[in-house]
Amino acid sequence: MKIDLHVHTKNCKSGDTKNRNVTTDFFAQKVKEADVKVLAITNHNHFDLSQYQELRESVKDYCDVWPGVELDVKELDTNIGHVIVVVSPDFAVKFSNILIKKIGNTSCDNFVMSVTDLTTIFNELNPVIIPHFYKPKSLGQQDMARLEELIYNRRRLLKEPSNITSIGVLNAYNHKCLLGSDVKDWNTYEKCTFSEFKYDFIGFEGFLKLLDKDVAYITDLLNKKFLSEVTVYGNHLTKEFPFSIKVYNDVNIIFGDKGSGKSEIIASLEDYFKSSSKVLRYSGGDKETWFKNLLQVDVSQHSFVDLGLPNDLSSHFKFVKDYTDEKPISIDEYVKYFSNESKNEKRKCFKIIGLEKFNDDSIETINTCKNEHNIIGLFIETFIESQIYKNNPEKYAKLIEELNNAKADSYILFTEQWIKYYSHTLFDFSIDIINQAISECIGNPPVPTTTGFFKFASNRVKLLKSLRSIKGTLETEEKTYPRIYIGDVGDKGSGYVTEHLRLISSLNVDNVDAKYQNGRKEKYKVFNKSLEKLIVNFFCENYSQFISDFQATITEYDIKNIDYFLSSEKVFTLNNIVYNPSRGEKSILAMQHDFVSKKDQYSIFLMDEPESGLGNEYIEKNIVPLIKDLAKSGKTIYIATHNSNIAVRSLPANTILKVVNNENYSTYQGSMFTNKLINLEDANDVKEWNTESEKHLEGGKQAFEERGYYYGENN
């Protein structure tokens, strides 16, 4: 939940901008837009009780507004520092009275309070005190030391740094920090950076309990996220060295010594959960293989159907492969018949054998008519079952009538074609049969009723049609699948993977990269060249040789259908241009792809050093929010890490510390919220979360201090 304990609603001091003034309605609108759940009104040296009450009322359904003030404070140092004081809404009136009494008629510009007064006059109200820290208008060192010394409860002292970058460092060094918006312009309030609390505390008292690290309160909050206790192993393969750890339906962190078994815990958890849940395991590091696999294609997963083709042309390939020319009728047949003509007088009585044959070759037309009839019938059935028809059958009655007429007409056409073809065939057959019968009776050769030209020519025409069909299909336009989002490459843009599916033909065999041609580039070239030759040289004298060569190619390459020519290619693009990401960019993409794109597919996310190969800025801006988002989505996340940003800023509900000491392995479990890590084998052996995280994640106190000073000087 978002919390903002540094909000201005009035332009009080002369240096304040006018845009700090806000009307009640605009305040309500902007707070809702920003989705802030807790807010404190902290105008400079001024508290307007009636405005506070009005604003609190206006957002009461979605935000809890607390009374507060930002005071100018100075006592021992020369510079004035700003200190925020926030109290419970229950004490709003008392708070107002105290301030009225203390400030009196002094203007906001001139009022200054001492540290001593600050730490006494509000004590009965259990205030939360938040001085500026390592930012403009910070208290001087002496005043800060005095504040820390005199405050009624150190746990109620928070510090406000200049930006969110500093918080991780300062928090771990026992400076409890909280960022406020210090809103200067209400028009852009929702764009401010807010502190976020992991758990929804209730009211000012709940907030105080969190600050006080009230173990019972915190434990209660944490236990709402408890999932199960799981046995893991020091060696997950052999199942040796078992121990139990808690798993929370939230972020769980493992850090500790190198070689202490962090990865074994991750592996054990994967073994445990994979049978019952969808588990995604992610390991940081080099993502070259991942990227290669991302662009891996498996053309066997595709077929002609994916290109919208009605069939795979297997019948055409078979026809071509098995093709042989129909042999002509020898002239000899004619010579033999006429040589015995004197004996053919009786034959001449059978006029039928002298009639012209039909040579009807229209069987395909019949099949086409039949298919059309079926298609029309199927469409009518489907349409009558559709919702659009059922909603208004009267509107479509005429259409149904017309379709039924078309169906009837197509049936008539089909039967006409059928009758015509089979009557022709029967007629031709009759001529042959009678001719043969006569020959057998009179012992003479039958009269030749054909030259063989029709069969030869029609067969050749069928061959040409098949060849053209194959060629035309091969030249089918490439299909591009909808691109798949992988992730953003920083500010460079969004990366996508796009798959292209095509058939390799003479048009593209030289343009498509050989690696996408299934190791068949030469074969595709030979085939397409032969195919072209066959079509172009259809009337050549040695055409039979071309056919043989082509058939040999089909046989040698074992080509059965058009799927042989399928080629699939995947490319990665950035801003619609093919792009090859750097190693670091691949790591960034891999993480986004797994955690963002696949978020809905998995319930358990196991990460092993996800920070490998990534810069801290990227981790903070992208990885930590991603992890928090997964947790908010109800996912269970277990992360083994050496990175402080991940371990700390993800606000893990549960922390595991692994320690190795002279080959003795110890496991501690606890939480940053209780600041305790307890040895699983000895409940009396307790470490401080802050100290251990500083040691294992920050490189130790000295390194941390040096960084802390660096941050302080720059901010």
Place this chain on the structure above:
Amino acid sequence: MEKIINVTIAREDDIVNLVFHFESELKLNLSSSEAKPVEAFFQKLLHIVFRAYNSELQDTFKFQLEDKGEDLFHDVAEKYLLNLNSEIKSIYSSLDN
């Protein structure tokens, strides 16, 4: 448009050819029983038929025997051309499809 193509019989010693008088002559050996020459003849004939039918005028052919002989080859040629005409007619439907 239907074109009538004259066909004659050329009798030269032992070889008798059926000569089709297209723009360039096409010959079929009537005195040979081998299949290859007939295949070659079919190949060339198919080319002529195909080209003519695919032209703008969509020309079709009918063969007419111009021969006054009364021998065996005359009878053979007569019958052969009768069958060939019938088959060529059928081929045109096939080309349409």
